[in-house]
Amino acid sequence: xxxxxxxxxxxxxxxxxxxxxxxxxxxxxxxxxxxxxxxxxxxxxxxxxxxxxxxxxxxxxxxxxxxxxxxxxxxxxxxxxxxxxxxxxxxxxxxxxxxxxxxxxxxxxxxxxxxxxxxxxxxxxxxxxxxxxxxxxxxxxxxxxxxxxxxxxxxxxxxxxxxxxxxxxxxxxxxxxxxxxxxxxxxxxxxxxxxxxxxxxxxxxxxxxxxxxxxxxxxxxxxxxxxxxxxxxxxxxxxxxxxxxxxxxxxxxxxxxxxxxxxxxxxxxxxxxxxxxxxxxxxxxxxxxxxxxxxxxxxxxxxxxxxxxxxxxxxxxxxxxxxxxxxxxxxxxxxxxxxxxxxxxxxxxxxxxxxxxxxxxxxxxxxxxxxxxxxxxxxxxxxxxxxxxxxxxxxxxxxxxxxxxxxxxxxxxxxxxxxxxxxxxxxxxxxxxxxxxxxxxxxxxxxxxxxxxxxxxxxxxxxxxxxxxxxxxxxxxxxxxxxxxxxxxxxxxxxxxxxxxxxxxxxxxxxxxxxxxxxxxxxxxxxxxxxxxxxxxxxxxxxxxxxxxxxxxxxxxxxxxxxxxxxxxxx
RNA sequence: CGGGAUGUGGCGCAGUUUGGCUAGCGCGCUUGCCUUGGGAGCAAGAGGCCGGGGGUUCAAAUCCCUCCAUCCCGACCA
Numbered sequence: 077x078x079x080x081x082x083x084x085x086x087x088x089x090x091x092x093x094x095x096x097x098x099x100x101x102x103x104x105x106x107x108x109x110x111x112x113x114x115x116x117x118x119x120x121x122x123x124x125x126x127x128x129x130x131x132x133x134x135x136x137x138x139x140x141x142x143x144x145x146x147x148x149x150x151x152x153x154x155x156x157x158x159x160x161x162x163x164x165x166x167x168x169x170x171x172x173x174x175x176x177x178x179x180x181x182x183x184x185x186x187x188x189x190x191x192x193x194x195x196x197x198x199x200x201x202x203x204x205x206x207x208x209x210x211x212x213x214x215x216x217x218x219x220x221x222x223x224x225x226x227x228x229x230x231x232x233x234x235x236x237x238x239x240x241x242x243x244x245x246x247x248x249x250x251x252x253x254x255x256x257x258x259x260x261x262x263x264x265x266x267x268x269x270x271x272x273x274x275x276x277x278x279x280x281x282x283x284x285x286x287x288x289x290x291x292x293x294x295x296x297x298x299x300x301x302x303x304x305x306x307x308x309x310x311x312x313x314x315x316x317x318x319x320x321x322x323x324x325x326x327x328x329x330x331x332x333x334x335x336x337x338x339x340x341x342x343x344x345x346x347x348x349x350x351x352x353x354x355x356x357x358x359x360x361x362x363x364x365x366x367x368x369x370x371x372x373x374x375x376x377x378x379x380x381x382x383x384x385x386x387x388x389x390x391x392x393x394x395x396x397x398x399x400x401x402x403x404x405x406x407x408x409x410x411x412x413x414x415x416x417x418x419x420x421x422x423x424x425x426x427x428x429x430x431x432x433x434x435x436x437x438x439x440x441x442x443x444x445x446x447x448x449x450x451x452x453x454x455x456x457x458x459x460x461x462x463x464x465x466x467x468x469x470x471x472x473x474x475x476x477x478x479x480x481x482x483x484x485x486x487x488x489x490x491x492x493x494x495x496x497x498x499x500x501x502x503x504x505x506x507x508x509x510x511x512x513x514x515x516x517x518x519x520x521x522x523x524x525x526x527x528x529x530x531x532x533x534x535x536x537x538x539x540x541x542x543x544x545x546x547x548x549x550x551x552x553x554x555x556x557x558x559x560x561x562x563x564x565x566x567x568x569x570x571x572x573x574x575x576x577x578x579x580x581x582x583x584x585x586x587x588x589x590x591x592x593x594x595x596x597x598x599x600x601x602x603x604x605x606x607x608x609x610x611x612x613x614x615x616x617x618x619x620x621x622x623x624x625x626x627x628x629x630x631x632x633x634x635x636x637x638x639x640x641x642x643x644x645x646x647x
Numbered sequence: 648c649g650g651g652a653u654g655u656g657g658c659g660c661a662g663u664u665u666g667g668c669u670a671g672c673g674c675g676c677u678u679g680c681c682u683u684g685g686g687a688g689c690a691a692g693a694g695g696c697c698g699g700g701g702g703u704u705c706a707a708a709u710c711c712c713u714c715c716a717u718c719c720c721g722a723c724c725a
Contacts (some may be wrong), residue, residue: 088674088686089659104658113717166650185725219648219723274725394722488725520725540673549678591685598685609684619684645670 077549079584083120098531099224101540105599107548114221114229117300118524119425121600124548125527126232130211130333132545133234133412133521140252142207142236150211153179155188159499170215170229182215187496187518190237194514195502198239204244204504205251205513209236211523219325223292225528226484232523239497239514241506244493246515250282253489253519257286260521261486265543266530269483270468272309272437274382282491285310286521287483288529295485298478300471307473312382315461316469316478321354321374323432328446331415334507337442340410342375345444347431349435352376353406357428357436357448361396361404361420364388368396368404371462372414372424374431377548378464387423387460403438413437414454424456425463484529485522492516529581540601541624551640552582552602556590556609567608570618570636577637579644598623603647604640 084106093110094100102108107122119125134144147187156162156169162181170182183189190208198206214233221229238249254270261268266288273285287310292349297309311313339345346353356375362384369388371379385393398409404420405412413436414422428434433447450456467480494513497503503511527546534541544550551574555567558618565584571583582602584593590609597605607619617630631639 085657087658091658092660095719110717166724203669216724220719220721222719374699485725554684561681589685589687591683591687594685596686607684611684 077582078584080586082278084600085332085409094224096223096226097535098226098528101531101535102224102528105540107600113216116225116228117418121548124391125546126523128546129523132263133211133260136256137209137236140207140256142209144210145208145633146210147182147186147212148473149182150180153181154194156181156532159188159496164594168216168218170217181260184214184216186235190501191496191500191502194239201241201504201506203247204239204241206239207249209234226525231525234521236519238517240517246517249517250489250491254284257487257489261286263545264526265545266533269299271307272313273488274313275311284489285485286487288486288533288564289481290484290529290532291482292532293482293484295483297481297483298465298467299481300474300476301479302474302476305377305471305474305476307471311465312380315472316465317472318426318430320430323355324430326432328449328452329433331448331453332446332514333438334446335442336444346375347433351435354463355431355435357414357434359414359437361401361412363394363396363400364390365392367391368400369423370414370417371457372422372428373463374425374427377425380462380464384462387462407439407441409440411437411443413439413445415448421455422454422459423460423462424450426459426461427463429459473638482531486526486529487521489519490517492518520559526606539599542601542603544603544644547601547603549582549602550580550644551604551606552584553598553606553608554584554593554597556607562613563608567614570606570608573637574640577641578641604643608637
């Protein structure tokens, strides 16, 4: 490709709207342009990258027996009503009507369509397992699209759905996808980590997220530093062993009230009373659709709202406002406690139950209770793990102190079980003529998000550094002086030779000064740059520059194609 | 959805407080000269219903009302 003919509108300055580095660089390097909030046009370079990622995904899906199909973006409301998700999905679902007033939506995911397809076309155990996938645009009307391609409203996703006879079959399909995903992200040249995750509203038991490790990631991950243990989980899901606060050996003392004027934070109370935060029981009131709930965690802990939501089995969970707190506890915010609290469900974290002679709010202004003993002074309705794990907590398997990192979720694999096959009636006849629901799994990869994640992880102050496997071109050939015919002809020869040998090469034939072309080459992130200047013409040696390291090397003219091909093959 | 901010040529911005006559600057773009190994220089150009609508006024980018868009923080979602 001749750069003079290529639509790569590079920008010298960072567009004001871009905050994260992948968004800035993809705009500046001429890969993407915004059409609306969270909706982008992919220019030629971006589209080449996307096609490469898609191709890697295709090969790995096919390797595991996946069959590619293409399902519609526009889906009839009836399907979603049948699964029950038309009402549940909420405002995230892009809804529209046709000219007859019939309801449709733009697919945010395709469980309904694919399950109904399989319901109609598959009826025998002989046809299972079946792995169907597509690479398709997806639509989610995010409340707040942000970070460029990392959280858009329209995005490209690979989604595969597995249909098995039973749980054992599902386990196998799940394992295949786990391997396939590991291969996909490895081949894309990304540093990533599969982590245990929460299954959220989709439900199901097992689920893993594949996280590309990057500071800008929205997800927080904890992991065990012991490689042989290998535990890693999204903090939403992460567990840790129950820890004693050091009060266990004490003998319970009689409950006592203390005057604590103006002390309503954990720091204030611990400072005032001269006790460890671990001795406090923090009482947080939450509003849910099932009423107000009190969540108890130790003073040094935070509530994990995802865990709490799961324990309570509620759809809505938010901290109660001050007025509600006062109504329930009879005191201003800061003095809530479990003792004598009426009309709310009490959920206590496991660690709270181990405390002896704890400190809590007294449900009265400026008053706390000391020597509170769980079981004696209050009895929670539920005891569960609702605490947020943090770095330093012991690994639940081996006890080593956990570490923290941030990640971008580029893939997630789910065991769905019979959730959709039951409601949508996707059944098959087994070898005994018995009708059974198919056992399903679903597996997604955010393709456009993966492109952005690759940039987040691979860049420097000059621009993008594409992993070779997904780079838009492998190499750019740059004649230094566009008016020097000898340079230009040599560059042209090299360009053609590389083209003829199957190398993805761009020739920067623009009548620009060398500096401009070098800057653009760095910004765009071609893995290799071949510079053709005076030296090349005179000595017949070409300068090859490696984007990843910034190193250069002189390569004899006749060896250039071999050198480039070797580099690509080894990458 | 709550809070905050911003909309002026392709990009980055000034001008708005205190209304005023041809709306500016840098980059980019076009043409010419010159230059040619890290975003050169000189000269001449093209390009803007100042986000939309309504109002106030002799006069609105500037003041008022309203709508829209975009970005950030939070909440939310997977």
